[in-house]
Amino acid sequence: xxxxxxxxDLVVRFGDFTAVNGISFxxxxxxxxxxxxxxxxxxxxSIRTITTIQKYDSGSISIGGHNIRxxxxxxxxxxxxxxxNISLDKDLTVRQNLKHHAILHKIPxxxxxxxxxxxxxxxxxxxxxxxxxxxxxxxxxRKASIICAIIHQPKILLLDEPTAGxxxxxRYMLWDLVRMLNAxxxxxxxxTHYIEEAEALCNRVAIIDHGKIVTKGTVDxxxxxxxxxxxxxxxxxxxxxxxxxxxxxxxxxxxxxxxxRLYNIRxxxxxxxxxxxxxxxxxx
Amino acid sequence: MGILxxxxxxxxxxxxxxxxxxxxxxxxxxxxxxxxxxAFGFGVxxxxxxxxxxxxxxxxxxxxxTTLSATFSTVSMKILVQRLFYMSFDELLLCPIHxxxxxxxxxVQGVARALISCTILLVVGWLLSPQVVISPWIxxxxxxxxxxxxxxxxxxxxxxxxxxxxxxxxxxxxIPMTFLCGTLFDSSTLPDGISFIIYCLPxxxxxxxxxxxxxxxxxxxxxxxxxxxxxxxxxxxxxxxMIKNNKC
Ligand SMILES: Nc1ncnc2c1ncn2[C@@H]1O[C@H](COP(=O)(O)OP(=O)(O)OP(=O)(O)O)[C@@H](O)[C@H]1O
Ligand SMILES: [Mg+2]
Numbered sequence: 001x002x003x004x005x006x007x008x009d010l011v012v013r014f015g016d017f018t019a020v021n022g023i024s025f026x027x028x029x030x031x032x033x034x035x036x037x038x039x040x041x042x043x044x045x046s047i048r049t050i051t052t053i054q055k056y057d058s059g060s061i062s063i064g065g066h067n068i069r070x071x072x073x074x075x076x077x078x079x080x081x082x083x084x085n086i087s088l089d090k091d092l093t094v095r096q097n098l099k100h101h102a103i104l105h106k107i108p109x110x111x112x113x114x115x116x117x118x119x120x121x122x123x124x125x126x127x128x129x130x131x132x133x134x135x136x137x138x139x140x141x142r143k144a145s146i147i148c149a150i151i152h153q154p155k156i157l158l159l160d161e162p163t164a165g166x167x168x169x170x171r172y173m174l175w176d177l178v179r180m181l182n183a184x185x186x187x188x189x190x191x192t193h194y195i196e197e198a199e200a201l202c203n204r205v206a207i208i209d210h211g212k213i214v215t216k217g218t219v220d221x222x223x224x225x226x227x228x229x230x231x232x233x234x235x236x237x238x239x240x241x242x243x244x245x246x247x248x249x250x251x252x253x254x255x256x257x258x259x260x261r262l263y264n265i266r267x268x269x270x271x272x273x274x275x276x277x278x279x280x281x282x283x284x
Numbered sequence: 285m286g287i288l289x290x291x292x293x294x295x296x297x298x299x300x301x302x303x304x305x306x307x308x309x310x311x312x313x314x315x316x317x318x319x320x321x322x323a324f325g326f327g328v329x330x331x332x333x334x335x336x337x338x339x340x341x342x343x344x345x346x347x348x349x350t351t352l353s354a355t356f357s358t359v360s361m362k363i364l365v366q367r368l369f370y371m372s373f374d375e376l377l378l379c380p381i382h383x384x385x386x387x388x389x390x391x392v393q394g395v396a397r398a399l400i401s402c403t404i405l406l407v408v409g410w411l412l413s414p415q416v417v418i419s420p421w422i423x424x425x426x427x428x429x430x431x432x433x434x435x436x437x438x439x440x441x442x443x444x445x446x447x448x449x450x451x452x453x454x455x456x457x458x459i460p461m462t463f464l465c466g467t468l469f470d471s472s473t474l475p476d477g478i479s480f481i482i483y484c485l486p487x488x489x490x491x492x493x494x495x496x497x498x499x500x501x502x503x504x505x506x507x508x509x510x511x512x513x514x515x516x517x518x519x520x521x522x523x524x525x526m527i528k529n530n531k532c
Contacts, residue, residue, distance in 0.1 A: 051378060052377070052378070053374050053377055053378065053530065054530065055529075055530050073380060076378055076379075076380060077380060079378065081378065083371055083374065085371045086371065087370065087371035087372045087374055087375050088370065088372060089297050089301075089366065089370055089372045090369075090370050091301050092297060092300060092301060096297065096300050097297075099296075100296055100297040100300075101375075103293045103296050104293050104294070104296075104375075104376070104379040104381060105379055105380065106293070106380060
C-alpha cells in the first residue's frame with residue numbers, strides 16, 4: 001500500500017509555545033487513520049498544517065508525493081477537509097454552500113447541479129438542501145460540511161473531530177458516513193478525543209499528547225504493545241490500578257499474589273492503552 | 285481570463301446572498317446618502333444664497349462618499365465574520381484559486397453595492413440638478429473607488445479580531461472621513477494642518493475627481509489620479525502579502 005500522506009519531524013510553534021513537537025507518521029492509501037489525543041494535544045494544528053493553511057517551522061510533509069512547501073497547489077487538489085469549527089457560510093443554504101464549493105473547485109458548470117444533487121442524495125441530505133446552514137442541528141451541519149469537503153472528490157479526506165459534541169444518534173450517522181466514504185475509496189484521516197470512536201472506525205491510530213506521538217499502530221498492535229490482558233484492581237491507597245500481561249496465564253499468576261483484594265481479569269482496551277501511554281494510569 | 289473567472293467563482297457566494305437580500309442591501313447603502321442629500325442639500329443649502337448651486341456641488345460629493353459608505357463596513361464585517369465565526373475564509377485558501385482572485389472576489393460585493401447605489405443616486409442627482417454631466421467615466425471612477433474602499437475593508441476585516449475594533453475604527457476614521465473629505469463642503473477652507481491630513485485621505489481625491497467629471501467648472505487633478513492609484517496598489521499588496529503568508 002502506498003502512503004498518501006508522509007509527515008516527518010513536523011514542528012509547529014506559536015511564538016514560544018511548541019504546539020506540535022517533532023511528529024512523524026504516514027497515512028496509507030485506502031485506510032482510516034486516526035489521531036487520538038486529549039484537548040490541546042496538537043491535533044487541529046497538525047491537521048491544519050497538512051492542509052497547507054497553517055505554517056510550520058520545520059520538518060516535511062508530502063501529500064500524494066507532492067511536497068507541500070514547494071508544490072502546494074498540486075497537494076491541495078488531493079485534499080478535502082471538514083474543520084473542527086464548521087466552515088460553511090451560515091448565511092447561505094446547504095445547496096448554495098455545496099454549489100459554491102463546486103464552483104470554487106472548478107467542477108465544469110454543466111455538471112455542477114448534477115454533482116450537487118447526486119452527492120446530496122447519496123448522503124441523504126436531500127430534505128435539508130434548502131435549509132439555511134444557520135438553522136441546522138449540529139449533526140446535520142457536520143454532515144453538510146463533510147459533503148462540501150468531498151464535492152471535488154479528494155483522494156484524502158481530513159476530518160477534525162467529526163463527532164465532537166454530537167448526540168449518540170448523530171454520531172452513529174456520521175460513523176456510517178465515514179465508513180461509506182472509505183468503502184468508496186476515499187482515504188480518511190480523522191482526529192478525535194473519543195477512544196471508542198478511534199476503536200470503532202480506525203484501521204490505525206496514533207496517540208498524540210503534548211504535541212508528540214506517544215505510540216501508533218493498529219488497535220491490536222497497540223493493545224499488544226502494553227499487554228493484551230489487563231488485571232484491573234485497586235492499590236493500597238484505594239486507587240484504581242491496572243497491570244497488563246501478554247496472556248491469561250501470567251495475568252492469573254499475578255492475580256494470585258493479590259491476596260484477598262478484588263480484581264477483574266479482562267481484555268485490554270484502547271482506553272487502557274491511552275491511559276497507559278499518556279501517563280494517566282489512575283484514570284481520568 | 286483566468287483571474288477574472290476565478291474572481292467570480294470566489295464572489296459567487298456573496299453575490300447569491302446579495303441577490304436574496306436586495307431590499308436590505310438597498311436600504312443599508314442608500315438611506316444614509318439620501319438623508320445627507322436631504323439634510324445638507326435642502327436643510328443647510330436652503331439657507332444659502334444659491335441653494336441650487338450647493339445642491340449641484342454636493343451631488344458628486346455624496347456619490348463619492350457612497351463609494352465608501354456602501355463598501356467599507358459591509359466588506360470588513362463580512363470578512364471578519366467569515367474568518368472568525370464561519371471559518372469559511374480558510375476554505376478559500378484550499379481551493380485551486382489564485383490569491384489575486386481571492387482578493388478581487390472579496391471586493392466584488394462591495395463594488396456591486398456601490399454601483400447599484402451610486403447609479404440610483406446619479407439618477408436622483410440628475411433629476412434634482414439636470415446640469416450635472418453624466419459620462420461613462422463616472423462609472424469607471426465608481427468602480428475604482430469602491431474597489432479601493434473594499435480593499436480597505438478587506439484589510440480591516442483581516443487585521444481585527446473583534447467586531448468592536450471595527451466599529452471603533454469606523455467611528456474614528458471612516459465617519460469623519462465621510463464628512464470632511466470635500467464631500468459636503470470645500471475642505472481647503474479648513475486650518476492648514478487639518479487640510480493637509482485631509483489631502484492625504486483617499487476620499488478627498490475621489491470627491492475631487494467625481495466633481496471634475498460631473499461639473500464642467502471643476503478640473504480633474506492629475507495628483508488625485510496618482511494618489512488613488514497608489515492607495516489601490518498599496519492596499520492590494522498588503523492584502524496579498526497577508527494572505528500569502530497566512531497572516532489572517
Ligand atoms: N493560533 C494559536 N496561537 C497560539 N496558540 C495556539 C494557536 N492555536 C492553537 N494553539 C495552542 O496549541 C495547542 C494545540 O492546539 P490544537 O488546537 O492543535 O489542539 P487539539 O488537539 O486540536 O485540541 P482540541 O481537542 O481542544 O481541539 C493548544 O495548547 C492551543 O492553545
Ligand atoms: Mg482540535
